Amino acid sequence: MNTTVLNIRTGDRPVVHDLTRACAEFVQDKSDGLLHVFVPHATAGLAILETGAGSDDDLLRRLDDLLPTDERWRHRHGTPGHGRDHVLPALIPPYASVPVLGGRLALGTWQSICLVDLNVDNPEREVRLTLLPG
Amino acid sequence: MNTTVLNIRTGDRPVVHDLTRACAEFVQDKSDGLLHVFVPHATAGLAILETGAGSDDDLLRRLDDLLPTDERWRHRHGTPGHGRDHVLPALIPPYASVPVLGGRLALGTWQSICLVDLNVDNPEREVRLTLLPG
């Protein structure tokens, strides 16, 4: 199967990490099909959004309201509020998929494929890319 | 690859636009596999839900609370509050997928494939349909 694993350093703060370039390099010599992106972690998700114009910060700040970093969570270990990181993947799933045509991602002009990682206790992440035949 | 692009007019108000009929027509002469739907825009998403019984309006009203149309967003251009449209795809992704069997979508009775478009500044949208072999 056409698949590879990226190793990403997300550090110790919540981040939206742009994976688009790595995804584009993976598909550039491949046949038409579907790029599937998967994060094998229980406290991260994948989102397709515009980066570099404020929306990545807007997302992180909105998640602070939708999934507050407080003591409400039953899941408790690590940094206080970490329980919210485990609810994140229900709202921002750990998979994403984008058509590939002519060796290029069929993304819109302003779309980037991003790793959303709220977890401040796990600075290293893996991301699996797979090209399914079309 | 088995793929086509729909051109959808979503107008100048937030809408839930039902794509089910167009998707069904696309797959009706195809082999078994997976229908992949993708919106190449940074301010729209795809949702599978019941339409015509109030839930489409319920979704739009709930999004007004979850992603308010106010001045909190760092991303600023176009209509006031437009920044929220750029956070939408993190919660309602720009892709969806449904199995196809015997030339028919394997949807439940009350499920429709819908384009969710909050953006009032971009009345024309593209949607890419792809049939992956099963």
Place this chain on the structure above:
Amino acid sequence: MNTTVLNIRTGDRPVVHDLTRACAEFVQDKSDGLLHVFVPHATAGLAILETGAGSDDDLLRRLDDLLPTDERWRHRHGTPGHGRDHVLPALIPPYASVPVLGGRLALGTWQSICLVDLNVDNPEREVRLTLLPG
């Protein structure tokens, strides 16, 4: 096509029902590819998250805030507040997908594939599993 349907009893309370074992059994004798999971119901979703350490309850409690069980919903039938169940699939989609390698799901250590079902009026659910070739 490599596909099967699971019949799941979710009962009369909101639940996060772990499907991982059934998914693992489905793929164990299959070639490499992508497992696609689909729920053909308009009031359920699929989430990949850790189970058994509080996060499943955390998710259900958070959904009580994000999608309250009250009279705000235009969609009205069945148990009061049921309208929220029809908005759920926009936030927690009825599909999920996971790479399959060597007959095993390429999940992370703490990830489980779960059916999220808020609907108290429909105790029986179907889930379709499909293996797409890699």
